[in-house]
Amino acid sequence: MTAAARAAAPASSALSPGLGPDCFHPLARGGFGDPLNAYAHSMEWFDGHLYVGTTRSNLCMMKVSRIHGTFDAWPVECPESLYDQDMHAQIWRLPAEALAGAGEDDPAPGWEPVYRAPDIVNAKGETLPRELGYRCMAVFQGRSDPRPALYVATYAPARGFGTHILRSLDGRAFETVPRPAGIDDGVITLRLLVAFKGRLFTAPTGRAGGAPNLAGQALVYATDDPLNGSWDVANEPAFGDASNLGVFEMAACGDWLYAGTGNLKGYQVWRTRAEGQPPFAWERVLVNGAHRGPTNQGVASLCAHRGHLYVGSGIQHGGIDPGNKVGPAGPELVRIHEDGTWDLIVGFSRDTPEGYKPALSGLLPGFGNFFAGYFWRMVSHDGWLYLGTFDWSLMLRFATQGRWPRRFHAAITKVGLNAVFAHQAGADLHRSADGENWLTVTRDGFGNPYNYGIRTLVSTPGGLAVGTVNPFAPKVAERLEGGGWAYRANPDGGAEVWLGRRP
Amino acid sequence: MTANAASGPPPASEAPLPPARPGVDPLPAPVFILAPPRSFTSLICAMLGQHPALYGLPELNLFQCGTMAEFNTGRNPDGSVKSPFWATMRHGLLRVVAELYGGEQTIESVNMAERWLRQRVGMDAGAVYREVAARVAPLRVVDKSPGYLRNRLYLERIVETFPEARFIHLTRHPRGQCESVLKTKGGPAVLFTLNALDRSGPEPVLDPQILWHDSQVQVMNFLEPLPADRWIRVRGEDLLNDLDAGLGGLCRWLGIDDSPEAVAAMKRPEDSPYSGVGPVNARLGNDINFLKAPSLREGGVTVPSLDGPVSWRPDERGFHPWVDGLARDLGYT
Numbered sequence: 001m002t003a004a005a006r007a008a009a010p011a012s013s014a015l016s017p018g019l020g021p022d023c024f025h026p027l028a029r030g031g032f033g034d035p036l037n038a039y040a041h042s043m044e045w046f047d048g049h050l051y052v053g054t055t056r057s058n059l060c061m062m063k064v065s066r067i068h069g070t071f072d073a074w075p076v077e078c079p080e081s082l083y084d085q086d087m088h089a090q091i092w093r094l095p096a097e098a099l100a101g102a103g104e105d106d107p108a109p110g111w112e113p114v115y116r117a118p119d120i121v122n123a124k125g126e127t128l129p130r131e132l133g134y135r136c137m138a139v140f141q142g143r144s145d146p147r148p149a150l151y152v153a154t155y156a157p158a159r160g161f162g163t164h165i166l167r168s169l170d171g172r173a174f175e176t177v178p179r180p181a182g183i184d185d186g187v188i189t190l191r192l193l194v195a196f197k198g199r200l201f202t203a204p205t206g207r208a209g210g211a212p213n214l215a216g217q218a219l220v221y222a223t224d225d226p227l228n229g230s231w232d233v234a235n236e237p238a239f240g241d242a243s244n245l246g247v248f249e250m251a252a253c254g255d256w257l258y259a260g261t262g263n264l265k266g267y268q269v270w271r272t273r274a275e276g277q278p279p280f281a282w283e284r285v286l287v288n289g290a291h292r293g294p295t296n297q298g299v300a301s302l303c304a305h306r307g308h309l310y311v312g313s314g315i316q317h318g319g320i321d322p323g324n325k326v327g328p329a330g331p332e333l334v335r336i337h338e339d340g341t342w343d344l345i346v347g348f349s350r351d352t353p354e355g356y357k358p359a360l361s362g363l364l365p366g367f368g369n370f371f372a373g374y375f376w377r378m379v380s381h382d383g384w385l386y387l388g389t390f391d392w393s394l395m396l397r398f399a400t401q402g403r404w405p406r407r408f409h410a411a412i413t414k415v416g417l418n419a420v421f422a423h424q425a426g427a428d429l430h431r432s433a434d435g436e437n438w439l440t441v442t443r444d445g446f447g448n449p450y451n452y453g454i455r456t457l458v459s460t461p462g463g464l465a466v467g468t469v470n471p472f473a474p475k476v477a478e479r480l481e482g483g484g485w486a487y488r489a490n491p492d493g494g495a496e497v498w499l500g501r502r503p
Numbered sequence: 504m505t506a507n508a509a510s511g512p513p514p515a516s517e518a519p520l521p522p523a524r525p526g527v528d529p530l531p532a533p534v535f536i537l538a539p540p541r542s543f544t545s546l547i548c549a550m551l552g553q554h555p556a557l558y559g560l561p562e563l564n565l566f567q568c569g570t571m572a573e574f575n576t577g578r579n580p581d582g583s584v585k586s587p588f589w590a591t592m593r594h595g596l597l598r599v600v601a602e603l604y605g606g607e608q609t610i611e612s613v614n615m616a617e618r619w620l621r622q623r624v625g626m627d628a629g630a631v632y633r634e635v636a637a638r639v640a641p642l643r644v645v646d647k648s649p650g651y652l653r654n655r656l657y658l659e660r661i662v663e664t665f666p667e668a669r670f671i672h673l674t675r676h677p678r679g680q681c682e683s684v685l686k687t688k689g690g691p692a693v694l695f696t697l698n699a700l701d702r703s704g705p706e707p708v709l710d711p712q713i714l715w716h717d718s719q720v721q722v723m724n725f726l727e728p729l730p731a732d733r734w735i736r737v738r739g740e741d742l743l744n745d746l747d748a749g750l751g752g753l754c755r756w757l758g759i760d761d762s763p764e765a766v767a768a769m770k771r772p773e774d775s776p777y778s779g780v781g782p783v784n785a786r787l788g789n790d791i792n793f794l795k796a797p798s799l800r801e802g803g804v805t806v807p808s809l810d811g812p813v814s815w816r817p818d819e820r821g822f823h824p825w826v827d828g829l830a831r832d833l834g835y836t
Contacts, residue, residue, distance in 0.1 A: 015606040362618035437604040437619055439611050 018384040018431045019464055019500035021441055025103035027465070028052075031494030032092050032111055035474045036085060040467025040495040043456035044137035046150045047171055049093040050458070050465055051114075052497060055133025055155055056087045058471040065158075065210045071398045073485035076493075077475040088129040091115035091152070093171060094497075099462030102499040114172050120160055128157045131164070138193035140200045144227040145169070151177075151200065151226065153190035158208035161185050165193070165202070165226065178229025180221040187215055194250040196257045197274050199224045201234065203247035203259070213298070213316045218244040218261055222278050232278040235259070239270050239282060251302035253309040254338055258285070260299020260311060264324055266292060267299045269311055269336065285340050289313065291352040295329035297321065303378035305385040305435060309336040310345070312375025318392045319373020330366025331375045333387070335435055345436060346375075360436045367438065371424050379457035381464045381500075386431045386441070388454025388466065393424040395452075398477055425449035427468065441500075450476075450492045463501030470495050530636050532667035534757065536647035537658075537725075539718035540693065541683035542675040543739035543804075545793035548647040549772035550750065556759040558642040561595035561777040561788030563635070564650050566660040568628040575620055587696060588689075592650065595788030596620070596635075598781050603638050608776065613785045629664035636665075643757075647673075652718045653697070658725045669757065670734040672722050676835050677826055678807040679740075681711035685815055688791060701816075708816060712826045719829055738834055744803040746770060773797040809835060 031037030031054065042053035060078035079085050091114050098110035117131035133155030141148040145167075152166040152174065162185035166174040183190075183204050189212055191205035199222045206212035222234040238244040244261040251258050256271040259282075266289025272280040289296025290311070300314030311334040315327040332347030344350075344357040347365050351357075366372030371393035378387045396417060401409060412420065426445025432438045445451030445468060456467030473493025477485050534551065538544045552559015567585060568574040574596070577589030586592060597616045598608050604619060605612030623631050636644050651657040661668055675683075684690040694700075694709055701710040726734045735756050742749030750769050754761035772778055778797035780786050787794065809827055812819040822830070 015603070017606050020607070020609070020611075358622070360622065362622045433606060434604060437600075437615050439605050439607075439609075439615055 015433050016383050017502065018433065018439065019381075019386075019441065019502070020439075023502060024441070024446060024466070024498045024500045026106050026446070026496060027094060027098075027102060027108040027499050028092075028111060028497040029107050029494065030491070030496075031470075031473065032090070032107075032113070034086075034090070035490075035494030036087075037090060037495050038471035038473070039133065039453075039469040040456050040497055041155070041469075042134045042137040042152065043458045043465060043467045043497075044139060044150060045458055045460045045465075046137075046139050046148075048096045049171055050096075050099070050460055050462075050497075051091060051093045051137060051150060051171065052456070052467055053134025053137060053152055054090045054092070054495060055135065056089055057082075057085060058133075058469070060085070060471075061132065065212075070400045070403045071395075072400050073398055073477040073479075075395065075398045075477050076472055077477075077487040083126075083128060087132050087157075088117040088119075089131040089133045089155070090117070091134060091174070096460075096462055099460065099499055099501070102463065102501060108499075115168075115174050117154075122157075122159050122161070124159070126159065128160055130154075130160060131156055133189075134166075135189055135191050135205070136193050138195055138200065140193070140195040140226070142200065142223065142227055143225040151193050153193050153202065155189040155206075155212075158188055160188075162187050163190050163204075165190070167227065177226050178231075180223075180229075180231035180233075182217075182219060182221070182231075182233065188212065191248060192250050194252065194257070196252045199274065200226050201250055201257065203250065205246060205248065213246070213248070214262060215246045218247050220247055220250070220259055222274070222280075234274070234278040234280050235270070235272075235282055236279060239268065239284070241268070244268055246298075249299045249302045251304060251309065253302075253304035253336075254307060256309075256338075258302055258309055258336070260302055262298035262316070263289070264294055264297065264326070266290070266294055266296045267311075267313060269299060269302075271340075283340070285336055286311065286334065286342060290332065290334045290342065290344065290347075290357075291350065291354075292332060292348065294324075294326050296332055297324075297326055300331065300374040300376055301378045301387070303380060303385065305378075305380040306383075307338065308435060310334070310378055310385060310387075310435060311336060312378060312387065314374025314376065314390070318390060318395070319371075320392070328370070328373070328392070330364065330368075330370060330372045331389070332365050333361075333375055346438075361432075361438055363438065367428060367430055367440070369424065369428060369443070371420075372428065374453075376427075376453055376455055377457045379459055379464070381457075381459035384431045384433050385435055386429060386457055386464060388457055389428040389430075390453040390455075390469070391424065391427050391445075392452065393420050394426070394449055394472075396420060397479075421449060426451050427454045429454055429466065445470075446496070446498055448492050448496065450490065451496055460499075463499045466498040466500065468496045468498070530633060530665075531640055531643040532669055533636055533644040533646060533665050534669045534671065535651075535661060536645065536671045536673050537652065537722045538647070538649060538673040538675070538739075539652060539680065539714055540649045540790070541680050541687060541690070542649075542673055543743060544647040544649060544673060545790040546772055546797070546799070547673060547739065547742065548645055549775045549778050549789075549793070549797060550769045550799075551645045551753065552775055553768045553771055554754065554759060554765055555768060556642060556765075557645050557757075558639040559645045559772075559775050559777065560635075560647075561598055562592065562648040562650070563596045563599065563632065563646055564592045564648050565596065565628045565632045566648070566657045566664070567592075567650050567653070569660070571620065571623045571626050571628055571631055574628055574631075575624055586650070588693070591787050594781060594785040595648075595777075597785040598777055598788045599635060601785070602776050603635070608781050608785070610782045610784055613782055616785070629660060632664055649718075652721045655721065655725065658721070662729075668733070670726055670729070671753070672726060672734060672736040673739050674719065674736065674833050674835075675739045676807050676809075677712055677715045677822060677830050678809070678813065679804075680715050682814060684711045684714070704818070708818075710816065712813065712822055716823070716826045716829060719833070736833070740804045740806045746799075770799060772799065806835070 037054035204215035269286040301312035453469035475487035600616035601612035
């Protein structure tokens with residue numbers, strides 16, 4: 001009777017212990033030994049292995065793009081030409097049995113490089129990597145797939161032939177499958193592949209020309225047979241609202257498929273049951289960034305947890321979007337119920353047309369961290385919701401202080417830059433069982449301030465896998481005592497993968 | 504991991520948690536142990552709480568407050584301080600919230616609990632108590648907050664919030680209880696703040712039998728008008744000296760399983776998540792002696808005598824006649 005009664009009790013006895021700081025162990029460091037692997041940009045559990053897709057040298061990519069920060073020194077040393085360094089994206093995998101030994105060796109043995117982007121020759125005759133990164137993965141079985149396959153969406157060079165979708169049945173051989181007809185060579189990246197009710201969904205994310213996050217078309221595509229490329233448009237363009245600049249994130253929750261947009265007036269969230277033939281009927285759930293406005297610029301993450309959908313926001317380009325004069329402003333977390341009503345979880349309590357919304361967690365935007373730029377990724381694992389952030393405080397080290405707003409400069413001066421780095425630098429990981437009451441796992445990128453984002457979170461049978469972004473390699477800028485800057489090798493640079501599991 | 508069919512029943516670990524802000528009913532009737540400090544309340548509450556149908560709480564002290572603003576600030580509506588020990592009297596609820604909502608009692612989860620409390624600053628304390636009870640339902644909470652005896656109003660708040668609550672009047676021989684209070688770290692200070700002073704002589708004398716007496720009278724006056732099946736009186740020494748009979752009897756009175764397995768579980772008070780010192784920002788919530796040694800001890804409990812002088816009075820007087828009479832009414836000799 002003891003066990004039965006306790007099992008029936010949805011109290012602390014039913015609340016499995018979450019993963020605290022001591023539960024996490026490194027699986028990979030330094031970009032799998034190649035520190036130009038800057039982002040663990042995609043991750044999936046497939047056929048008994050943990051797969052990680054990387055994106056290369058993002059800060060050097062940024063340097064040659066039209067996105068510019070104002071830095072006294074560029075944070076990392078970059079070659080004259082981006083392609084003077086190896087920019088071929090990679091896919092790595094680790095077998096399940098290696099997860100059981102996490103923590104015994106650092107890094108974990110058993111990583112296998114299974115794929116490296118091939119070369120292409122572009123229209124100008126330049127030889128380039130076909131992909132600079134792999135931005136998302138999904139396991140899906142289409143009509144023509146004999147079994148579940150691993151699908152991977154790519155991040156392509158601006159001077160290449162646009163984004164692709166890759167497919168693998170065995171995790172070693174990857175082939176391209178047709179992308180939606182509406183996605184042309186100018187679309188360089190897809191951020192999402194989501195399986196729902198027998199279809200695979202995607203949406204264009206970014207275009208060449210310095211817009212990796214704004215495709216300019218808020219279109220959703222769906223197919224039940226990606227191998228044969230029979231993609232259909234699944235929504236009315238921009239959901240009938242031209243202010244929706246792109247569909248940035250999608251997730252399934254219960255009987256609904258949700259889509260979050262980027263919108264300079266504040267994100268929108270739409271949902272559909274995806275029944276019948278596309279285009280499907282969609283209904284709007286959130287508008288104007290849950291009535292916060294432009295500072296809830298885009299939906300950076302969506303996640304179903306215990307029957308609710310959680311919505312994390314973000315401002316593009318690391319939490320500050322100077323082009324659109326948005327930010328910095330910490331992200332918010334919202335919870336959507338099955339009936340379409342919603343709660344504010346983390347953020348500024350406020351009056352809305354749907355009534356007063358107190359922040360139920362008692363936490364201000366960014367979990368109280370001013371430097372949080374996005375709530376970048378969430379996952380539901382073993383009864384707990386985990387949320388990883390992007391934290392831009394490390395970039396202050398390289399920034400041109402003379403261009404800071406006066407009040408910000410005064411605040412940082414008062415606190416002290418070194419104190420900011422000591423206490424803030426590095427991404428945060430938070431967790432909650434009920435979605436309202438949150439605990440912090442790490443505030444310092446698992447002890448590495450160069451891990452300034454948590455980009456991938458995957459629930460595996462062996463634990464919670466966490467992938468970081470860490471583009472501060474191979475050499476990072478360092479201010480010299482006598483003035484000026486020098487680049488020094490950074491042993492802490494390169495993406496990392498961590499595993500959280502109970503002892 | 505992505506799945507093709509996202510719809511369908513969620514896995515067990517995805518099951519919704521109970522509502523964070525529950526409605527009024529149904530809630531299983533809680534059990535309150537009423538007794539002054541050092542009356543075996545910590546031990547017996549923890550033992551009862553290990554029954555498969557019950558959930559033992561540390562001292563919540565919620566009913567000493569009308570509102571959560573009072574609880575959070577430690578001040579009465581008129582601005583007066585509730586107790587010089589109020590900061591530590593919040594530890595019990597902090598530990599419960601940390602455990603129930605965070606799955607652990609750590610500095611981090613207690614900080615989370617502080618946010619939880621701030622979020623409820625506009626609520627009645629009774630409503631928050633119901634929220635806690637709903638969180639552990641269908642288990643019935645068992646509470647022992649000796650502070651409730653300080654004011655009849657606090658006891659009345661219990662029945663206003665839980666009209667079906669059950670009460671255990673737990674007694675201890677006055678000599679054992681008084682000596683234990685005086686031996687406990689901080690005990691004399693507690694007696695002083697509760698005005699347990701005999702002022703009949705030329706010099707005030709700290710006399711714990713005043714607290715013993717007034718507490719018993721407070722409990723008896725409170726219970727007397729309640730239906731007889733809602734409360735029971737238990738001599739702590741009897742229960743601890745015959746656990747099978749004592750615990751089994753309480754189970755039957757509460758209408759819960761009295762099997763040997765259930766009683767065996769109750770003999771492991773140390774298994775409670777609150778049977779131990781908490782993190783530095785919420786260390787207590789219970790008697791510190793119990794927290795440091797929560798297991799049952801071998802050998803039972805000796806029942807002292809009412810006769811003879813009491814050890815704490817310089818005038819070598821014995822128990823006051825009122826105390827002596829009341830103790831004999833309660834079955835002590």
